[in-house]
Amino acid sequence: MVSDSSSKRLTIYDLARLAETSPSTVSAVLNGTWQRRRISKKLASKILSLAQAEGYSANMQARALRSERSGIIGMILPLYDNRYFSSIAQHFESEARRRGLFAIVSCTNRDPKQECEAARMMLAYRVECLVCTGATDPDTIAQMCAESGVQSINLDLPGSKAPSVISNNREGARQLTHAILNRLVEEKRSDDPVLFIGGRDEDHNTRERIAGFKQAREEVGLVTAEENILPCDYAADKAQTALERYMLKRSTPPSAMFVNSTISLEGIVRGLQLNGYYLDDIIFGCFDWDPLAAAFHPRLMMVRQNVIEMIDRVFELIDTPPQDPHLLIEVQPEIMGV
Amino acid sequence: MVSDSSSKRLTIYDLARLAETSPSTVSAVLNGTWQRRRISKKLASKILSLAQAEGYSANMQARALRSERSGIIGMILPLYDNRYFSSIAQHFESEARRRGLFAIVSCTNRDPKQECEAARMMLAYRVECLVCTGATDPDTIAQMCAESGVQSINLDLPGSKAPSVISNNREGARQLTHAILNRLVEEKRSDDPVLFIGGRDEDHNTRERIAGFKQAREEVGLVTAEENILPCDYAADKAQTALERYMLKRSTPPSAMFVNSTISLEGIVRGLQLNGYYLDDIIFGCFDWDPLAAAFHPRLMMVRQNVIEMIDRVFELIDTPPQDPHLLIEVQPEIMGV
DNA sequence: CTAGCATGCACAATCGGTTGTGCATAGCGT
DNA sequence: ACGCTATGCACAACCGATTGTGCATGCTAG
Numbered sequence: 001m002v003s004d005s006s007s008k009r010l011t012i013y014d015l016a017r018l019a020e021t022s023p024s025t026v027s028a029v030l031n032g033t034w035q036r037r038r039i040s041k042k043l044a045s046k047i048l049s050l051a052q053a054e055g056y057s058a059n060m061q062a063r064a065l066r067s068e069r070s071g072i073i074g075m076i077l078p079l080y081d082n083r084y085f086s087s088i089a090q091h092f093e094s095e096a097r098r099r100g101l102f103a104i105v106s107c108t109n110r111d112p113k114q115e116c117e118a119a120r121m122m123l124a125y126r127v128e129c130l131v132c133t134g135a136t137d138p139d140t141i142a143q144m145c146a147e148s149g150v151q152s153i154n155l156d157l158p159g160s161k162a163p164s165v166i167s168n169n170r171e172g173a174r175q176l177t178h179a180i181l182n183r184l185v186e187e188k189r190s191d192d193p194v195l196f197i198g199g200r201d202e203d204h205n206t207r208e209r210i211a212g213f214k215q216a217r218e219e220v221g222l223v224t225a226e227e228n229i230l231p232c233d234y235a236a237d238k239a240q241t242a243l244e245r246y247m248l249k250r251s252t253p254p255s256a257m258f259v260n261s262t263i264s265l266e267g268i269v270r271g272l273q274l275n276g277y278y279l280d281d282i283i284f285g286c287f288d289w290d291p292l293a294a295a296f297h298p299r300l301m302m303v304r305q306n307v308i309e310m311i312d313r314v315f316e317l318i319d320t321p322p323q324d325p326h327l328l329i330e331v332q333p334e335i336m337g338v
Numbered sequence: 339m340v341s342d343s344s345s346k347r348l349t350i351y352d353l354a355r356l357a358e359t360s361p362s363t364v365s366a367v368l369n370g371t372w373q374r375r376r377i378s379k380k381l382a383s384k385i386l387s388l389a390q391a392e393g394y395s396a397n398m399q400a401r402a403l404r405s406e407r408s409g410i411i412g413m414i415l416p417l418y419d420n421r422y423f424s425s426i427a428q429h430f431e432s433e434a435r436r437r438g439l440f441a442i443v444s445c446t447n448r449d450p451k452q453e454c455e456a457a458r459m460m461l462a463y464r465v466e467c468l469v470c471t472g473a474t475d476p477d478t479i480a481q482m483c484a485e486s487g488v489q490s491i492n493l494d495l496p497g498s499k500a501p502s503v504i505s506n507n508r509e510g511a512r513q514l515t516h517a518i519l520n521r522l523v524e525e526k527r528s529d530d531p532v533l534f535i536g537g538r539d540e541d542h543n544t545r546e547r548i549a550g551f552k553q554a555r556e557e558v559g560l561v562t563a564e565e566n567i568l569p570c571d572y573a574a575d576k577a578q579t580a581l582e583r584y585m586l587k588r589s590t591p592p593s594a595m596f597v598n599s600t601i602s603l604e605g606i607v608r609g610l611q612l613n614g615y616y617l618d619d620i621i622f623g624c625f626d627w628d629p630l631a632a633a634f635h636p637r638l639m640m641v642r643q644n645v646i647e648m649i650d651r652v653f654e655l656i657d658t659p660p661q662d663p664h665l666l667i668e669v670q671p672e673i674m675g676v
Numbered sequence: 677c678t679a680g681c682a683t684g685c686a687c688a689a690t691c692g693g694t695t696g697t698g699c700a701t702a703g704c705g706t
Numbered sequence: 707a708c709g710c711t712a713t714g715c716a717c718a719a720c721c722g723a724t725t726g727t728g729c730a731t732g733c734t735a736g
Contacts, residue, residue: 009486011722022686027724037725038684055485057462061408062722064399065691080427086418090445102459104442107428121440124395147393148347236629262630270633279634291574292600295608296617296634349692360716365694375695376714400692403721683732690724702713 010056018054019047026051030058064126073101073318074122075131075155076141078110082262083290084305088133088155091311099315101128112137116144123148129318131155138162142325153317155310158204163327165313167305169205172333173212173258173287174219179301179338180256180285181220187283192255193228195246198239198264201231206260209287213258234260236267243268244275256283262290294337301337348394356392357385364389368396402464411439411656412460413469413493414479416448420600421628422643426471426493429649437653439466450475454482461486467656469493476500480663491655493648495542501665503651505643507543510671511550511596511625512557517639517676518594518623519558525621530593531566533584536577536602539569544598547625551596572598574605581606582613594621600628632675639675 012026019026021043028037029047050056064070073096080086089105096103104127106118115132119141122130130145130152132138138159145152146161158164177194184190196213199206210231214224232242239259247253253272259265265286272279280298289304309331317329350364357364359381366375367385388394402408411434418424427443434441442465444456453470457479460468467489470476476497483490484499496502515532522528534551537544548569552562570580577597585591591610597603603624610617618636627642648669655667 013722023723024687024725025685027722028685031724033725038682040684043684057458057486059403059722060463061399061402062691063724065397065403065693066722066724068691070399080418080424081421083419086424089418093445102442102463103444104440106441107431120395125398125440148395266630266633269630273633273636290630292604292607292628292631293634295604295611296631298611351692361693362695362717363715365692366715369694371695376712378714381714397692400721401694403723404692404694406721677736679734679736681732681734683730685728685730687726687728689726691722694720696717696719698715698717700713700715702711704709704711706708 009059010054011059015047015051015054015056019043019050021047030056068126070126070128071100071102072122072125072127073103073129073131074119074125074127075103075105075133076108076115076118076122076135077105078108078134080107082288084288084307085133087307088311091307092131092314095311095315108135110134110136112140115141119144123150129153131314132159132162133157135159138164151318151321153314155314156205158328161325163317163322163325163329165310165317165329165331166205167310167333168330169208169287170212170215171330172303172305172335173209174216175212175335176285176287176301176303177213177216177258178219179335180258180283181216181222182338183283183299183301184256189255193225194256194258195228195230195243195254196258196260197230197232197242197246197268198234198260199231200233206231209258209260231260232264234263236263236270238267239264240267240271243271253277253282255281257285259284259286260288262286262288262293265293289336301335303333304336305333306331347397348392349397353385353389353392353394357381357388359385368394406464408464408466409438409440410460410463410465411441411467411469412457412463412465413441413443413471414446414453414456414460414473415443416446416472418445420626422626422645423471425645426649429645430469430652433649433653446473448472448474450478453479457482461488467491469652470497470500471495473497476502489656489659491652493652496666499663501655501660501663501667503648503655503667503669504543505648505671506668507546507625508550508553509668510641510643510673511547512554513550513673514623514625514639514641515551515554515596516557517673518596518621519554519560520676521621521637521639522594527593531563532594532596533566533568533581533592534562534596534598535568535570535580535584535606536572536598537569538571544569547596547598569598570602572601574601574608576605577602578605578609581609591615591620593619595623597622597624598626600624600626600631603631627674639673641671642674643671644669 012023015026016023026047028034029044034044075092077085093103108114108118115135132141132154134156138154139161142152142159142161152162154162154164158166217224230242232238284300287303289302294300313329350361353364354361364385366372367382372382413430415423431441446452446456453473468483470479470492472494476492477499480490480497480499490500492500492502496504555562568580570576622638625641627640632638632640651667
């Protein structure tokens with residue numbers, strides 16, 4: 001490693017001087033097109049070993065500028081801090097890496113303005129594709145991408161201007177609800193009501209989950225009272241107060257609850273603990289997955305969305321872009337702890 | 339919005355044609371140096387509104403290439419999937435955004451090879467600074483950065499070739515241990531042993547935490563037997579089997595445990611549940627923070643590292659790079675649930 | 677002996693910005 | 707009327723790669 005004392009980094013021009021050849025030849029060798037350009041094997045290996053020895057690393061900005069390919073793929077994400085979104089980020093990254101792409105992920109706090117701003121930044125950095133995860137307003141972003149000629153894909157929440165990959169929320173909710181109801185039967189409490197709590201009723205996923213919940217109950221001959229459906233938003237505090245308000249009318253907590261995310265579960269559990277209720281007898285079904293929570297509670301069943309398959313589907317869409325922007329791919333989640 | 343049907347994006351040359359001026363003028367106006375270049379206010383606002391109307395967005399690759407400033411700041415991270423690391427990523431991102439920088443975060447699975455590879459990529463994209471979080475081998479990366487003339491900073495785990503920002507692990511552990519011991523006294527079980535479990539004894543943080551643990555016990559006149567210190571690595575399975583092996587000699591679980599991360603806690607709780615032990619009486623102190631876990635267990639105390647302050651310190655170091663690469667900044671964590 | 681092709685490489689334009697410099701014109705003082 | 711400065715902008719070089727094209731040279735075939 002000769003690394004100049006000058007902090008300037010090596011360019012193909014430096015390598016060309018060192019190898020006594022031309023920059024274009026160095027470029028061809030380093031980006032693998034040298035056979036097509038009929039560079040001799042001898043010169044090629046000379047340049048390669050030189051580059052190695054000197055620790056050359058290509059300036060991606062220059063490459064991107066000239067080749068019109070940034071090598072970057074972007075994702076916007078609501079939050080990192082739950083197992084679902086963080087594993088989405090993680091798999092997205094490693095899958096991108098496997099394909100020689102550099103993944104950049106931006107966290108937008110479920111805020112449409114931040115989503116737009118992040119998308120604008122990503123487009124400025126000339127991402128080759130933008131994956132829009134759990135966006136509150138996916139269509140605006142899809143529109144921005146389309147105007148820049150950049151492919152976009154929706155993940156977790158569907159949109160109408162770009163293909164979408166989501167979980168089969170209805171079927172997952174149906175299965176989770178059946179699991180809850182079976183557990184009630186096993187424990188001879190089949191007449192007790194089940195409370196659905198958490199999520200937003202404007203949001204596609206919540207609506208589907210409510211539909212699955214009702215459908216499962218219908219399938220065993222139960223009708224669902226609207227008062228037992230509480231889409232009070234996701235936040236822990238909202239869920240906690242919603243439950244407290246619900247319980248004003250009754251003296252005991254519901255024997256079973258369908259909780260629409262771990263963050264809602266957090267509020268609910270905290271509220272019940274604070275009020276001195278014994279938790280272990282309550283049957284929880286949570287449409288989300290957190291192994292630490294699952295370890296703590298014996299009657300907690302969880303839906304684990306199939307992140308690996310979802311990310312695979314996303315990259316398949318990237319490889320062969322579909323014609324239909326309404327394309328909706330639903331991936332089956334798994335019920336844990338039944 | 340006139341957006342050409344041609345998918346080509348607008349450049350300063352297009353804007354110059356539209357505004358009947360020169361590209362250099364457009365550039366000066368758009369990057370704010372127009373006053374210094376004595377462009378008339380009239381022309382400036384004409385160009386600005388044109389850029390707005392046409393939805394111009396600068397090509398960051400071109401800008402970075404010419405100005406030698408990518409506007410990118412990088413971070414490598416072991417994992418996303420716990421509250422500590424995910425909030426590090428989240429605050430890093432928003433703080434970077436506040437400073438007009440674009441954050442890119444890469445997940446390296448505690449694997450030195452992946453860490454190196456990610457650092458290489460980041461350097462190829464000409465990050466202006468690299469923050470190295472919880473790296474297994476921070477010095478190698480600091481070395482790579484130094485050779486490229488890029489500033490680097492260690493976070494969470496210290497290194498010797500770049501300044502480091504970490505939690506005050508020893509003091510945090512000392513306080514957590516005191517909290518555990520106080521609880522034992524309150525519950526009249528002060529003679530029961532306390533088990534330290536989880537972490538790696540090669541790792542700086544674990545060593546410090548063990549030291550803090552022992553120190554706290556010493557301060558109340560207790561000596562710590564080495565058999566009660568089990569740095570069995572972080573993974574859930576490792577912790578589970580380590581605890582099971584430990585319990586072969588005794589019939590009941592320890593009344594109190596100092597658990598060195600939520601991932602270890604997961605294995606321990608799961609193991610105890612599987613073996614039918616009643617958890618709620620066990621006092622847990624966990625050097626990590628997870629509000630959902632905290633909601634579930636009444637006797638779980640947790641250490642919440644002060645991520646916001648740590649990230650602030652990191653950016654202060656970026657703003658005014660210190661001369662001494664051995665600089666170690668320790669941030670006080672907070673004990674939750676005492 | 678020479679046309680013709682393959683081989684091996686160098687030249688130069690280009691991507692889209694940034695920035696040092698230079699050149700008009702206008703305004704001002706004397 | 708003349709010189710001087712201030713104003714307002716355009717020119718062109720450059721950042722570091724990629725890539726179409728062209729020019730020697732060597733070899734083969736006729």
